Amino acid sequence: MIAPAPHSPTRITLDTAALQENYKRLTAHVPASCQVAAVVKANAYGLGVEVAVPALEQAGARFFYVAHFSEALAVRAVTGCPIAVLGGLPQGAAADYKHHKIIPVLNSPEDIAACPADLPAIWHIDTGMNRLGLRTEDVATLASRAKSLPLLMMTHFASSDDAVSPFTAEQIRRFDACIAGLPKPFQLIPHSICNSSGVLRHPEAHRQQIRPGIALYGGNPTPEAANPMRPVVEITTKILQVRTGKAGETVGYNQTETLAADTQLATIGLGYADGFFRSGSGRAHLYWRGFPCKIMGRVSMDLITVAIGSLPPTCPPPQQGDWLEIIGPHQSVDHLGASLGTISYEVLTSLSHRAERIIGI
Amino acid sequence: MIAPAPHSPTRITLDTAALQENYKRLTAHVPASCQVAAVVKANAYGLGVEVAVPALEQAGARFFYVAHFSEALAVRAVTGCPIAVLGGLPQGAAADYKHHKIIPVLNSPEDIAACPADLPAIWHIDTGMNRLGLRTEDVATLASRAKSLPLLMMTHFASSDDAVSPFTAEQIRRFDACIAGLPKPFQLIPHSICNSSGVLRHPEAHRQQIRPGIALYGGNPTPEAANPMRPVVEITTKILQVRTGKAGETVGYNQTETLAADTQLATIGLGYADGFFRSGSGRAHLYWRGFPCKIMGRVSMDLITVAIGSLPPTCPPPQQGDWLEIIGPHQSVDHLGASLGTISYEVLTSLSHRAERIIGI
Numbered sequence: 001m002i003a004p005a006p007h008s009p010t011r012i013t014l015d016t017a018a019l020q021e022n023y024k025r026l027t028a029h030v031p032a033s034c035q036v037a038a039v040v041k042a043n044a045y046g047l048g049v050e051v052a053v054p055a056l057e058q059a060g061a062r063f064f065y066v067a068h069f070s071e072a073l074a075v076r077a078v079t080g081c082p083i084a085v086l087g088g089l090p091q092g093a094a095a096d097y098k099h100h101k102i103i104p105v106l107n108s109p110e111d112i113a114a115c116p117a118d119l120p121a122i123w124h125i126d127t128g129m130n131r132l133g134l135r136t137e138d139v140a141t142l143a144s145r146a147k148s149l150p151l152l153m154m155t156h157f158a159s160s161d162d163a164v165s166p167f168t169a170e171q172i173r174r175f176d177a178c179i180a181g182l183p184k185p186f187q188l189i190p191h192s193i194c195n196s197s198g199v200l201r202h203p204e205a206h207r208q209q210i211r212p213g214i215a216l217y218g219g220n221p222t223p224e225a226a227n228p229m230r231p232v233v234e235i236t237t238k239i240l241q242v243r244t245g246k247a248g249e250t251v252g253y254n255q256t257e258t259l260a261a262d263t264q265l266a267t268i269g270l271g272y273a274d275g276f277f278r279s280g281s282g283r284a285h286l287y288w289r290g291f292p293c294k295i296m297g298r299v300s301m302d303l304i305t306v307a308i309g310s311l312p313p314t315c316p317p318p319q320q321g322d323w324l325e326i327i328g329p330h331q332s333v334d335h336l337g338a339s340l341g342t343i344s345y346e347v348l349t350s351l352s353h354r355a356e357r358i359i360g361i
Numbered sequence: 362m363i364a365p366a367p368h369s370p371t372r373i374t375l376d377t378a379a380l381q382e383n384y385k386r387l388t389a390h391v392p393a394s395c396q397v398a399a400v401v402k403a404n405a406y407g408l409g410v411e412v413a414v415p416a417l418e419q420a421g422a423r424f425f426y427v428a429h430f431s432e433a434l435a436v437r438a439v440t441g442c443p444i445a446v447l448g449g450l451p452q453g454a455a456a457d458y459k460h461h462k463i464i465p466v467l468n469s470p471e472d473i474a475a476c477p478a479d480l481p482a483i484w485h486i487d488t489g490m491n492r493l494g495l496r497t498e499d500v501a502t503l504a505s506r507a508k509s510l511p512l513l514m515m516t517h518f519a520s521s522d523d524a525v526s527p528f529t530a531e532q533i534r535r536f537d538a539c540i541a542g543l544p545k546p547f548q549l550i551p552h553s554i555c556n557s558s559g560v561l562r563h564p565e566a567h568r569q570q571i572r573p574g575i576a577l578y579g580g581n582p583t584p585e586a587a588n589p590m591r592p593v594v595e596i597t598t599k600i601l602q603v604r605t606g607k608a609g610e611t612v613g614y615n616q617t618e619t620l621a622a623d624t625q626l627a628t629i630g631l632g633y634a635d636g637f638f639r640s641g642s643g644r645a646h647l648y649w650r651g652f653p654c655k656i657m658g659r660v661s662m663d664l665i666t667v668a669i670g671s672l673p674p675t676c677p678p679p680q681q682g683d684w685l686e687i688i689g690p691h692q693s694v695d696h697l698g699a700s701l702g703t704i705s706y707e708v709l710t711s712l713s714h715r716a717e718r719i720i721g722i
Contacts, residue, residue: 005431007454042634042662067663070366087630088601091682093368108602110681130612131628131666132602159615240449241469241493251491254520267492269448273403273710278703301403302428305492320471321452342639345662349634
């Protein structure tokens with residue numbers, strides 16, 4: 001996935017030392033008896049599993065989660081550690097899972113039925129997402145008929161990023177009540193419950209394994225407070241052209257922006273095909289030496305135009321060939337996500353496939 | 362870019378015969394003396410240049426446009442035809458352009474200065490986008506000092522998709538007025554003006570080359586009327602799990618959807634990391650046998666939950682393993698774009714990198 005992109009106007013820098021530091025910071029929240037698994041689905045949230053997985057393994061990670069079997073194969077190519085597939089066990093896939101030593105997360109009675117006794121697996125109990133997972137009222141019956149014991153019993157939080165929602169505590173209660181109703185051997189199986197926010201907010205749910213994702217990659221797991229994680233990704237983009245738009249002229253597709261005065265404009269070679277969403281049209285910002293430059297008009301497929309004329313007099317305006325900041329010290333991935341009307345996760349997983357990637361350490 | 366994705370829950374089918382038919386339909390709009398170039402930037406709008414370019418060449422295309430030099434290299438790997446880079450000529454890149462026979466589109470006086478006399482190039486005159494391109498008032502001076510004649514003089518429409526905007530006619534007028542003021546040899550250079558919508562709406566601007574993009578890939582170039590193009594892309598996704606959500610329960614992250622009654626739910630293995638935008642949360646639809654199934658709660662990174670309980674009695678509900686339609690006969694790429702709050706272009710260029718791709722003919 002890391003391809004050289006000669007003369008690319010966009011650079012993504014991945015700070016693997018920060019990724020490793022984030023792994024260690026999360027590890028410091030849990031007792032030594034608790035395993036810190038790493039969620040590396042969606043190509044390690046867009047960073048590239050071939051970079052992220054070895055870095056995380058070097059930092060101590062010994063268990064990885066992905067969404068799909070094909071992702072598990074990409075991770076298997078770079079690690080011998082256990083890999084679990086959150087998306088379940090597709091019909092006819094059991095032999096391939098076994099061959100590559102991939103662990104299915106069993107989400108439904110059908111998944112459990114399709115899983116051979118000698119394929120190690122995880123049971124996922126749904127405690128309130130209504131998405132994937134076994135309904136709590138079905139688990140006891142399924143357990144009583146089980147061909148073998150799962151490696152882990154897991155559940156997934158719906159609202160742990162929300163500091164005031166009581167729902168996470170309710171999910172933990174439902175999970176524990178469900179487990180307490182199972183046959184004795186099932187009560188001894190280790191638990192995997194916490195996502196990133198859960199790790200920081202719910203130590204009572206750390207149990208035997210945590211599964212952080214977004215916090216590893218620098219997203220803020222406690223949005224109401226300062227980010228305890230280090231940023232991992234920086235994106236900069238080169239100015240292709242600087243021009244003066246005249247008062248009364250319009251900018252971009254469908255003339256959505258009319259210039260009130262003569263305005264210095266810079267156009268960069270990045271657009272929605274690079275994962276910079278069109279929803280940022282006319283409202284998001286790029287940064288030049290720490291000062292915001294507003295997007296003028298619509299984000300196009302490969303180009304964005306920003307205003308560069310309102311900089312303080314002490315700040316020389318940028319020129320063709322200068323680099324603007326998209327994500328970096330002045331604009332966090334969380335901040336950019338908010339200004340695009342979404343969340344850091346969607347920004348990260350949409351990261352450019354056309355950019356030049358630079359692996360920092 | 363086409364990688365096998367074993368046991369992938371999502372399939373993208375590319376109908377190369379429809380792509381070729383669309384090329385031929387556009388060709389039928391212009392005289393034989395007009396070249397029909399194909400815009401294949403952003404990896405052929407997400408379809409994959411290694412499939413799209415040979416198919417288009419077989420249909421008659423002999424000139425290709427991309428956004429970046431690195432994209433030009435990917436296209437060069439599959440064709441010997443001329444390839445032009447819309448994003449200009451980066452400093453220090455001229456020798457690489459020459460070596461790979463790539464044509465820069467020169468957008469600024471700086472681009473023109475950086476272009477050696479023996480590197481064939483295109484001049485881009487900005488007639489109202491205020492994005493990239495030479496300002497009309499600068500072109501005569503630049504032409505009088507030019508080291509060599511460009512291959513083509515181009516401009517780009519801002520509002521040609523809008524049936525009632527007078528701005529396209531104004532842009533054509535500005536372009537022609539600019540050319541009329543140039544030294545004689547520049548007045549004889551062929552023109553490249555029309556994008557997809559321009560091809561259908563503005564025959565007076567067909568000139569010597571047209572440059573369709575979105576219409577090749579099945580997007581509607583005349584949104585106020587029935588789509589004259591054939592759909593090229595179908596996306597289907599497999600149900601990972603069917604469940605009954607109980608009245609009063611919530612669905613998905615942050616409990617944004619509460620079930621008014623017991624509801625049959627299906628969860629599919631596709632989410633915003635696959636390019637299905639989070640903006641579709643709670644409002645977009647997937648289709649089962651032609652009937653819409655509304656997305657319940659938030660789109661997650663790898664999963665979406667839809668309601669499947671309101672189907673007519675004659676339609677048996679889908680089961681785990683059945684395939685739902687994302688883009689296909691019942692939901693066009695334009696329709697999905699609108700229901701995600703954006704346009705077909707952004708949907709296409711965000712297409713899944715995790716899906717299994719099937720090349721239909």
